[in-house]
Amino acid sequence: MASGKRKVNRRTAIVEVARTAGAVCLGGLSLAALVRSADQADARALRPPGAQPEPDFLSACVRCGLCVQACPYGTLSLAEWGQEPAVGTPFFTPREVPCYMCRDVPCARACPTGALDRDIAISDADMGVAVLVGHEDCLNYKGMNCSICVRVCPIRGDAITLEEGEFNGRKIMVPTVHSAHCTGCGTCEKHCVTGHASIRVLPRDLGLGGDGRNRAGRAT
Amino acid sequence: MIGWWVSDSRKLAVASRGLLPAHKWWLLRRLSQVSVLGLFMLGPMAGIWLVRGNFAASDIGGMVTLADPYVLLQSLAGGAVPIAPVVVGALLILLLYLVVGGRAYCGWVCPVNIVTDTAHWLREKTGLTRDRKLDRRSRLVILGATLVASGLTGTIAWEFVNPVSLLQRGLISGIGFGWTIILAVFLLDLVVARRAWCSHLCPVGAFYGLVGRAAVIRVSAARRDACTDCGACFNICPEPHVIVPALKGEGSPLVLSGDCQNCGGCIDSCPVKVFHLSARGRGGAGQVH
Numbered sequence: 001m002a003s004g005k006r007k008v009n010r011r012t013a014i015v016e017v018a019r020t021a022g023a024v025c026l027g028g029l030s031l032a033a034l035v036r037s038a039d040q041a042d043a044r045a046l047r048p049p050g051a052q053p054e055p056d057f058l059s060a061c062v063r064c065g066l067c068v069q070a071c072p073y074g075t076l077s078l079a080e081w082g083q084e085p086a087v088g089t090p091f092f093t094p095r096e097v098p099c100y101m102c103r104d105v106p107c108a109r110a111c112p113t114g115a116l117d118r119d120i121a122i123s124d125a126d127m128g129v130a131v132l133v134g135h136e137d138c139l140n141y142k143g144m145n146c147s148i149c150v151r152v153c154p155i156r157g158d159a160i161t162l163e164e165g166e167f168n169g170r171k172i173m174v175p176t177v178h179s180a181h182c183t184g185c186g187t188c189e190k191h192c193v194t195g196h197a198s199i200r201v202l203p204r205d206l207g208l209g210g211d212g213r214n215r216a217g218r219a220t
Numbered sequence: 221m222i223g224w225w226v227s228d229s230r231k232l233a234v235a236s237r238g239l240l241p242a243h244k245w246w247l248l249r250r251l252s253q254v255s256v257l258g259l260f261m262l263g264p265m266a267g268i269w270l271v272r273g274n275f276a277a278s279d280i281g282g283m284v285t286l287a288d289p290y291v292l293l294q295s296l297a298g299g300a301v302p303i304a305p306v307v308v309g310a311l312l313i314l315l316l317y318l319v320v321g322g323r324a325y326c327g328w329v330c331p332v333n334i335v336t337d338t339a340h341w342l343r344e345k346t347g348l349t350r351d352r353k354l355d356r357r358s359r360l361v362i363l364g365a366t367l368v369a370s371g372l373t374g375t376i377a378w379e380f381v382n383p384v385s386l387l388q389r390g391l392i393s394g395i396g397f398g399w400t401i402i403l404a405v406f407l408l409d410l411v412v413a414r415r416a417w418c419s420h421l422c423p424v425g426a427f428y429g430l431v432g433r434a435a436v437i438r439v440s441a442a443r444r445d446a447c448t449d450c451g452a453c454f455n456i457c458p459e460p461h462v463i464v465p466a467l468k469g470e471g472s473p474l475v476l477s478g479d480c481q482n483c484g485g486c487i488d489s490c491p492v493k494v495f496h497l498s499a500r501g502r503g504g505a506g507q508v509h
Contacts, residue, residue: 023361028368035373035380058375059298062291062306063385064277065393069263078389081397088276088379088389112277112285113295114303 045085046092046128046184046201048076049099050108050120054203061115063088070110073100092127094186094201099127101154101185123155128184129207130160130177134198140173149175149188149199160188175199179208228344229455229489236491245484252328260392275329275388276379277306285309290427291385294378297370314431320482322432326418326425327458327481331387335402336418339409340458352413356459356479359426366423383417384424415458419479433478439486440498441466441473447494453486467494474498 048067051057067090068076075097079085090107092099101122108116130149132138139146140162153160158181162173177199184204189197201207222234226242233242240247260278262268272279277287287309295302317325326333342348369377379385383405386398408416418425441447444467453467454460462477463486487495 020361020364024364024368027362027365028372031365031369031377031381032372035369035375035377055374056300059295059370060300060302062276062287062295062376063379063389064273064287065389066273066277066279068393069269069272078393080390081386081401086375086380087398088385110272110279112273112279112287112303112305112309114301114306118303 044203044206045079045089046094046186046203048090048092048107048116049101049105049122049125049127049183050111050117051127052115052117057115058086058089060113061089062113063090064112065090066110066112067107067116070106072102072106073097075099076107092186094189095197096190098186098190099125099183100187101125101183123183125183125185126204127186128201128203129179129182130184130186130188130199130201131207132175132177132199133202134194134196137194138175138198139193140175141167143167143170143172145173146193147173147175148191148193152187152191154185154187155181155183159183179204225345227341227456229452229485232450232452232491233489237493242488245488249328249483250334253331253334256329257331257388257391260388264392274385274392276385277309284312286313289314289431290424291376291379293427294366294370294376297367298374298376299371317428317431318434319436321435321437321480322428322430322478323425323481324432324435324437325428326422327483330384330424331391332384332402332405332422333418335387335406336409336415339406340415343410343414348411350411350413352416354413354416354420356420356461358420359423359429362421363423363426378423382424384422419458429478431478432480433476435478436500437482438498438500439466439475439480439482439484439495440502441475441486441494442496442498443492443494444468444473446492448492450491452489452491453495456485456489458483458485474500 047054047057052060063078065078068078075092076090077092079087079089079091081087085091103122105120105122105125108120109118111118135141147162150156150160150162158178160175160177160182163176165172165174184201186201188199189201192199222231226234230242259271260274262270263272270281275288276291277285279285285305285308287306289310292302292306292310320328366378381401383401387402390398405417413420441463447467453463457463458481459477459479462475462480465471466473466475482497484497487497
């Protein structure tokens, strides 16, 4: 980097090192600020099965697209500039194409970096959790017996069930998600008959309430 | 009669050695860049899956995993604990460029090189001379900054903006608004400074430049006694400073700087065949190709 012939005394050497280090830090901080503002938008991105928690995922995934190319259903794509998830990272939009929960999980098997757990069993996948976000539009809440979400669920009988309830003085059958079984594959969201899906897959931290701050009602 | 489109720096060589010999390495380079990219595009476009993935990491015929060592380095700085395939893949790529010349990546593989070479050619043909002096060591500062940023954010920081991966990923799987960044690089090289991106700013090139310091295959100015001081090689070279010690020095005729892309521009443009491709340990005598 430095030319050998130049006369370098201690003072200029120190100044040069300090200046370079300063420039590196300044550049690093600016890029870090840009990256932080970019990955704020990630909250709603659904990752392929077996994905590490988002912070670990972002440092491990090299954006190679091997998972995208391994998916037989064209579920996954790499985020382009202007799309929500960090540019180049794989995600899926269940309303368009949900995850079909292949038994051999070819997407995770294809990952060279460990960003996706190669040994994941698809029933243990945690892409998110289905949440009935639009109960005002849900046909079951209107007293009808739609129940499409329950019938298309690949983990039928476990991940979503119909529970008896009452709404506006009427007996209804409430589609009820059981988060311990739901993998977030999004098949329910895909097939929901309302204009926008009334049931949607959200990343767990957005979709679940978590334990109460008071001990009452906390799982023991 | 020399075509208007021939770069000024090749005109002497075209006159003395002919059109094709004066473009030999350029043609080989373009062929290499297009076929590497083409191999990756065959899968998504035509369903012919010889290779999968992209330049960040790939699967060659279902047998070998390759990976970009610079991306892996950022990943490590970001705190990731990678698994074996990506580590082995990155070492294989590192080994490859230790042989063929670190920045051979820039000259022979990277698709942004086609963009910036085009900008440089257009610059010459339109007579644009504005050259905002940039320090070519800026790229080392940016390289350091990307590693610092990766560590601070726990991500692969440069991949949020990297035009290099943006372009090849874009061509393989869709680019979104990413073309604006490519356009920015093109305009930067066209109107702001000569070879601004690849030779001054790009940290990917800087990384491969560090690898290239130890690389085996080298350009040699073996017949430097025949030099007529026409300046063609300096005009065509994206990193002209690398030529000086080999061509005008007393020591080894090998171009030893890590910045050399082994692009062969000097070999193409020299009207009196001063340069050829050689290798370390051959004293600049032997010919490789």
